[in-house]
Amino acid sequence: MALSETDVKKVAHLARIALSPEELPSHIKNLSKIIDLVEQMNTVDTTGIEPMAHPQDITQPLRDDIVTETNQREKMQRCAPLTEAGLYLVPKVIEDRSNEASEF
Secondary structure (H helix, E strand, O other): OOOOHHHHHHHHHHOOOOOOOOOHHHHHHHHHHHHHHHHHHHOOOOOOOOOOOOOOOOOOOOOOOOOOOOOOHHHHHOOOOOEEOOEEOOOOOOOOOOOOOOOO
């Protein structure tokens, strides 16, 4: 499956990757090869094959979830400029981007 220039530009935008016009042809070629490989893999008959979660049948040893430190919230919040109900109060930092034009 050959991807179009528009497809690759859209994927790059979604991934927040800046592509120069010189890079575009190689990315179109490489992404098309990846899509072709996935399509080829989808044609393999996998009936009766049990999915593997991991190639090795091992379990990961986990430590017990035990509290090892005392609660120091009050001590830490004494040096904060603003707190309320055990929370740190910070200035609003959300930008209004509603006026920006979309590329797609």
